Amino acid sequence: MNARNAIDMTAPVQAPRDAAPASTWHSQMPDDKAMLRAAAELTRDIAVARPGIYWPDMLASAFVGYAALAGAILVSHPVAAVLxxxxxxxxxxxxxxxxxxxTHIHKDALPGFRMGWNLLVGIPMLIxxxxxxxxxxxxxARTRYGTVEDPEYLPLALMKPWSLPVFALTAILLPVALLVRSAVLVPLGAVIPPLRTLVWERASALAINPQYRRRRPEGDFARMVFWQEVGCSVWAIAVLAASFAWGWCPLLIALCVVSLTAFLNQVRTLVAHLWxxxxxxxxxxxxxxxxxxxxPPARFSGLWAPVGLRYHALHHLLPSLPYHSLSEAHRRISQHLGEASTYRKASYPGLAPLLMRLARSTMTAR
Structure with missing residues (x-):
């Protein structure tokens, strides 16, 4: 959701990796306590989520997205529709x-934002x-990252080359799968308990690890899940009913748009880690x-990795830091620790070099 080229920023750490078996170099790497301490201390004053940034950004993104989708459906000129x-x-x-x-902000940090996002984006998009x-x-989680218990990790760099295009292209099917899930499987699961269990365990999480099984929700979270599921099912059934009554073309266009969105996210996922x-x-x-x-100066990273995700490594150091503070945090930490620091070694020049590095890794995997 990084190829070594002329600018290979990982070179300083390649020797210990290459010298050790692939299964052990991670466990042999001690923590850089100076980096961890600096990351925490230098960002304390920018650690609060600001509603004045979150709300306008989310609302504007949703408005532009839906308005452009309506335009794509209504215009008759094919080029304009594609654009x-x-x-x-x-x-x-x-x-x-x-x-x-x-998933990271405190539940009291942005009053109403979770509900607003779900009503405007999550439920209409069936996510x-x-x-x-x-x-x-x-x-x-400290002991889960990169293990079989991590729902969002696969050792893609150690897998076969064909796994990368398959991984990326399967995302195109996500909108149809979500529609079937909410319109058919969830309602049926309400009367067929084994199906309900299966859907929850296997089709209720944005996970990429096929071994992951989700645990049953409890307490307040279970109540939230219930109402979000109801909203998604009602919306999905209404969309299908409207398509039966007035034609399928709008739905097909919407599915194509969401498929492209899912594909973009899957490509970003491919370069979020070295895997x-x-x-x-x-x-x-x-x-x-x-x-x-x-x-920066990487071009277009704000488009393919928006909402702070261009700083994914920094996010793993400071998971609770709001997205609007990551750029300033990166500037401060980089300036404080310098070019030769461990911190600098997680920075890469762009999307294409990252994809090339991952592809090369799969070609040399055992």
Whole structure:
């Protein structure tokens, strides 16, 4: 959701990796305590989520996304329809990625934001916040990252080359799968308990690890899941009913736009990490170096990795830091620690070099 080229910023840490077996280099890497301390101390004054940034950004992204989608559906000129569809996909992509922020911000930090996001984005896109909440935090757990218990990790760099295009292209089917889930499987699960269990365990989380099984929700979270599921099912059934009554073309266009959005996110996922761990528990520093920052002057990283996700490695150091503070945090930490620091070694020049590095890794994997 990084190829070594002329600018290979990972070179300083390649020797110990290459010298050790692939299954052990992570566990052999001690934590860089100076980096961890600096990251925490230098960002304390920018650690509060600001409603004046979150709300306008999310609302504007959703408005542009839906307006452009309506335009793509209504205009008769094919080129204009394609351009509006592209704009809609990019805007809705940004709006959807606020789900990542919802998993980290304190429940009292932005009053009403979770409900507002679900009503405006999550439920209409059939990706309510419960699909990420309680899942993504496991990816950040100290002893789970990169292991078989991590729902968001696969050792892609150690897999076969064909796994990368398959991984990316399967995302295109996500909108149809979500529609079937909410319109058919969830209602049927209400009267068929085994199906309900299966759907919850296997089709209720934004996870990429096929071994992941989600635990049953409890307490307040279970109540939130119930109402979000009801909202998604009502919306999905209404959309299908409207398509039967007035034609399928609008739905097909919308599915194409959301498929592009899902594909963009899957490509971003491919370069969010180096994916070089084969299941061993890792130190925090090893997790950081297995993750990726694509800071300026990288071009267009704000488009394919919006809402702060261009600083994904930094996010793994400071998971609760709001997205609007990551750029300043990166500037401060980089300036404080210097170019030769461990911190700098997680920065890469762009999307294409990252994809090339990952592809090369699969070609040399055993």
């Amino acid at each position: 509006l569809g592209l704009l809609s996909a990019l805007a809705l992509y940004r709006a959807l990625l606020f789900i990542h922020e919802l 309510p916040s419960f699909m990420y909440e309680g899942v993504h935090t496991q990816h950040h 070089e761990n084969d299941g061993e528990a890792m130190t925090v520093t090893a997790q950081y170096l297995d993750s990726v920052n694509v800071p």
